[in-house]
């Protein structure tokens with residue numbers, strides 16, 4: 339039984355707001371790829387007799403955008419980590435499996451779907467319908483991203499701190515299971531930081547605005563990801579002289595014009611994680627959310643959580659994040675806390691932590707016992723919802 343299962347295709351898909359990560363573990367051609375979620379567009383083709391919108395993804399979409407030959411309209415089916423347009427998403431998954439991963443027999447596919455910890459069972463059962471009834475895959479396992487992020491580092495208990503594009507999620511995990519009453523959640527994440535940087539770069543608008551909206555967004559994200567840091571002392575560093583070298587402070591635009599990234603630009607946008615007033619929002623700071631989450635757990639568990647705080651997601655890649663979190667948590671932790679009591683686990687591949695954890699789980703025999711297979715899903719039409727309730731993690 340176990341060896342038979344090893345022959346089949348297991349595909350791990352992490353549906354992120356910014357990036358969709360997909361990995362085929364046992365396909366003949368083993369592949370892993372990421373696709374920008376916002377690269378999903380409807381095409382109104384005048385040569386199409388019915389003028390029926392057609393969906394384009396990935397390379398096909400890039401080609402159309404590059405050639406600028408068609409009337410294309412941006413559509414992102416994932417909002418705030420949740421699919422809100424199942425119709426376009428189901429064709430997207432089909433594209434991922436058939437075109438991206440080159441799988442011809444979808445009936446052979448076993449899916450591991452990485453999901454936000456707070457998405458409802460009703461939502462998951464809507465997705466299950468698409469996987470079983472439309473794509474007709476063999477089995478599906480829904481697994482929450484927080485537990486998988488932790489699992490990617492070899493831990494099953496600890497505090498999962500996932501900082502993504504649209505959402506930040508902080509949740510304690512005990513023996514693989516999220517402690518839901520201690521969940522902390524915020525939308526001050528990668529997208530808000532990019533937006534803030536875009537405003538900060540207004541001083542260069544004549545140089546940047548000549549690019550298309552697509553290129554502009556790429557440039558701003560590139561500056562954010564490569565030149566913006568988290569300040570250790572924000573007030574002081576915002577006032578400080580620019581001690582960066584000419585090379586460190588210069589950013590070359592695609593047309594070879596150069597703009598200067600001053601300390602005021604470099605440190606400002608990422609400070610939103612620590613002070614939401616920077617972007618005119620009213621939300622708890624990231625260190626406060628971490629402390630709140632730990633404090634909502636049993637006293638006996640708190641020490642273990644503090645010693646195993648696992649960072650994951652793209653926004654956790656900011657330079658300076660860990661030492662700033664350590665400083666701020668020391669200051670606000672009730673009753674005081676020593677820096678040595680905290681330990682952050684920050685793998686260099688943490689941008690893909692949930693996806694890596696999913697791939698690890700998919701490689702284990704355990705996957706088979708946890709996944710819902712098509713036969714049991716179809717056996718009892720009345721009990722589909724309760725099956726999903728029992729078997730999502």
Ligand SMILES: Nc1ncnc2c1ncn2[C@@H]1O[C@H](COP(=O)(O)OP(=O)(O)OP(=O)(O)O)[C@@H](O)[C@H]1O
Nearest residue numbers: 354355356357419502503504505528651652653655
């Ligand atoms: N080196 C970096 N420094 C700062 N931010 C980064 C870095 N690399 C990626 N990011 C940001 O991380 C975000 C994408 O992260 P991730 O892929 O974890 O999000 P997602 O899974 O698509 O979204 P979500 O989990 O919110 O639905 C983007 O905003 C991206 O700009």
